[in-house]
Amino acid sequence: MTTNLLQDYPDLKDLYVQNERMTREFDHSEDDSIKFIGKGTFGDVFKAKHLIDQKEYAIKTIVIGEKSVKRVKKTVREVYDMTIRELKVWAKLNCDHFTQYRSSWLKAEHKDKELVLTVYIQMDLCWFTLEDGIRKMRQHFDRPVNQFLPTLGYYMASELLIEILEGIDYLHSLTPPIIHRDIKPKNILIKGSPYGRFIKLADFGLATEHLKESMTHTQNNGTDKYIPPEVRLSRCYGTKADMYSIGVTVNELFNFALHSPEPEDDNYMRITKLNETLVDGFPSKRPSCADTLKTRHLWHIPYRAITHTNNGTELQVI
The missing domain is CATH 1.10.510.10 (Transferase(Phosphotransferase) domain 1)
Incomplete structure (x- = not known):
C-alpha cells in the first residue's frame, strides 16, 4: 500500500519505504517503550531498545511534509535529497569524535490529506x-x-x-x-x-x-x-x-x-x-x-x- 502511495508521485516513486521497521525492530513493551529525549535542529530524538542486540539507541526523526516544504519554496523531493546528502556527509565519518551512524530508513504516509515523509536515523545513544x-x-x-x-x-x-x-x-x-x-x-x-x-x-x-x-x-x-x-x-x-x-x-x-x-x-x-x-x-x-x-x-x-x-x-x- 505504501509503494502505491509513492507511485502517485513520479519524483518519489523510486524511494524505498519501510513503514513497519520501528515496530518490527524496536521494543514497544511497557518497560522499554520508545521515549522522547530531545529535539535536534530538524527533528525529534527518541531512545529505543533494539530487539535483536538489546542495546539502546538514539533514533532521530526528520519529518518532510508537503505544506512545510512549500513555505521554503522547495519540493518534497528536493528537501529529501538535501536530507540524504547531509546524512551521507555524517555517515562516512567513522571516527570516535562523532556519534556513530548505524542505519536509516524512510516512512511514507498521508496525514490530513497531506503526503508526509519521515526519515528515521539510528545512531549511538550518549549520556x-x-x-x-x-x-x-x-x-x-x-x-x-x-x-x-x-x-x-x-x-x-x-x-x-x-x-x-x-x-x-x-x-x-x-x-x-x-x-x-x-x-x-x-x-x-x-x-x-x-x-x-x-x-x-x-x-x-x-x-x-x-x-x-x-x-x-x-x-x-x-x-x-x-x-x-x-x-x-x-x-x-x-x-x-x-x-x-x-x-x-x-x-x-x-x-x-x-x-x-x-x-x-x-x-x-x-x-x-x-x-x-x-x-x-x-x-x-x-x-x-x-x-x-x-x-x-x-x-x-x-x-x-x-x-x-x-x-x-x-x-x-x-
Whole structure:
C-alpha cells in the first residue's frame, strides 16, 4: 500500500519505504517503550531498545511534509535529497569524535490529506549533551551563569575543549573540508569510550563540504547566537565560521561572559585572550582548529598541575 502511495508521485516513486521497521525492530513493551529525549535542529530524538542486540539507541526523526516544504519554496523531493546528502556527509565519518551512524530508513504516509515523509536515523545513544554538562558543572561548583569556575572546573572545561577542537579539526582537515555550521553545546554530546574520550559531535543537519575557497554556501544558517557575522551577512565563508561558533561555546563552557572585565585569575586571562580571537568579526583573524590546538599549552591545565586540598573539594595550582 505504501509503494502505491509513492507511485502517485513520479519524483518519489523510486524511494524505498519501510513503514513497519520501528515496530518490527524496536521494543514497544511497557518497560522499554520508545521515549522522547530531545529535539535536534530538524527533528525529534527518541531512545529505543533494539530487539535483536538489546542495546539502546538514539533514533532521530526528520519529518518532510508537503505544506512545510512549500513555505521554503522547495519540493518534497528536493528537501529529501538535501536530507540524504547531509546524512551521507555524517555517515562516512567513522571516527570516535562523532556519534556513530548505524542505519536509516524512510516512512511514507498521508496525514490530513497531506503526503508526509519521515526519515528515521539510528545512531549511538550518549549520556547527555554538553549543555546538560555545563549546567551540572555550575551546580556542582555552586556557580551562577558567567562566574568563573574554580581550578578543577577550569581543568575539566579545558579537557573538553581540546576534544571539541580535535573533532572539528578532523572535519576541517578532510579533503574536501567539512563545515559543521551548527556547533553549540546542545549539538555536542557526552559519552565515555574505551579510548578515554568523552566528546561526541552530533547533528550534522547543516554540515556541508567546502569544495573550494570561492564556493558559496547558504546564508544565515545555524542557531542565531552562534552564527558568525560572515554567515549572517554573506554566502561566502569557509571553515573559520565554525571557529566563531566554538568561541561562543567556550564562553558557556568556561562560564564567563564575552565582554567580562579582565579577570585576575591567570587561567581565565589566558582563555579570555584566546576567546577574543575566536569571536573576532574578521574570519582571517581567527585561528584555525589546528592552530588553537598547537597553543593549548597556553590555556590548558594538565592534571599534574593541580592537587586536592584536605577537604577534596578545591584545587590549587602547584
